[in-house]
Amino acid sequence: MKKFNWGIIGLGEIAHQFASGFNQEQSSLAAVASRSADKAKEFAEAYGIPASYGSYEELLTDKTIDIIYISVPNKQHHSHILQALNAGKHVLCEKAITMNSEELLEAMTLAEKNGLILAEAMTIFNMPLYHELHSIIDTGKLGKLKMIQAPFGSYKEPDPNNRFFNPDLAGGALLDIGTYAVSFARWFLTEQPTVKASVMEPFSTGVDEQSITILQNEKNEMAAVTLSFQSKAPKVGVVSFENAYITVNDYPRADRAELHFNDGTTETIISGSSEQALNYEIENMIAAIEKKQPNRSLFLTHDVIDLLDQMQQKWAQQ
Template structure:
């Protein structure tokens, strides 16, 4: 059995989560690199990672590394993705994978040229619960999809110097939490939607503080996406069909959902485990490298295009 080696680029909170919970029979975390070497050394010691690289370039030049997990700020995702692909590494990059569709198109072209796999670390596309819910929806028992509601509100201290509100660091609700809400909607929609309407309230730095968006596709399936960085909202996704509706609480890493039918009876669907969310992303990338269809990338392409279109309205 092939055994793969991961290299981590970046030391943010999500990188700590990735390393702390990493479980994979087919792979291991082999090395880590970031800008500040003392922090890299501390990170490697904390998570028993055997190799510390002085630079990202050193990590990418190491032939032992098969996969690169990129966990740096959004504004430099493209830079590191292109470098990793150019170095011949398969890439799992944190959300939002790119700033825009133009960057993603360039990355996909390079991945194809190099015969490499590129995927976004979007939990919603990898959680077993969503795969199970999609099977149920595709069976036809729920009827035609009508409406989706995808709210996401998170209160951030209104500090212009914080990365959440810093335009130089690709701040704003859209790229931080909005990508989850749009991904939730896109996962259940049976065809690519268009943005019918989107309105934004900007923060003083110019980034988006809150917004409301309406999506609709050619099958007349519709979705609303509501985002805020100054008001906390329950992360409860609702997917309404003719015969029933699905509610998913804490939808970014959900492992449980409820289906409520028109006659009032309820069904609980459980699959996977919230605590293993990042490992499902690892598993999907390995399966794709080993020949499975890249089922998440087409969804990612649509989501990034939708984010582009929302900003055009703004």
């Protein structure tokens, strides 16, 4: 059994979560890279990682590294993905994987050309709970899908210089929390929707502070996506069918859902562990590499990025 060596590019908060929770028999964290050699060394020592580099390019020349985990700011994802793929590395990139569909298509084409696996680190597409819910839906006992609600509200200190509100760092709610909400909706929709309406309120820097979006596909399945960076809201996803509805609390890393049937009965579904969310991404990445074919999540990611594009196009017309 081959053991895969991972390298990390970008050592922010999510990289610390990735490294601290890394628990794999078939993988090891072998190297990290930062623009600061001292920062890279400190990070490597904190997590017992053998190698550290003071530049991203140095890491990509390390022939022992099989997979690159990219966790730099959103706007830098595309260039680092292409560099890693050109260096012969498989890539798992944080959300939002790219700024738009054009960038993602270029990356997908390069990955296929080079025989490499590319995936987005979207927890929703990797958590066991969501696969279990799909299995239940496939039995038909819930009836036809009708409506989805995907709210996500988060309060961020209104500082124009931080990444959440800085346009130079691709700030705004959509490319941060919005990717979760749209991914939640897309997971359950049986086919790709289009954006029927979307209204956005900007922050003083011009990035999206809050928005409301309506999605609908040709099967008349609908979804409402509500986002805010200046007001908290419970992350409770609701998926409504003819015979029942599903509620998922804290849906980005959920391991529990409730089925509420029309006759008043309920059923609790528990699958996986929220604490292992990032490890599920790693496991599914390894599985895709071994099968030598992308898992379904990459194509759902493409659908999500396309929807984000459509939303921004609507906003440009406001």
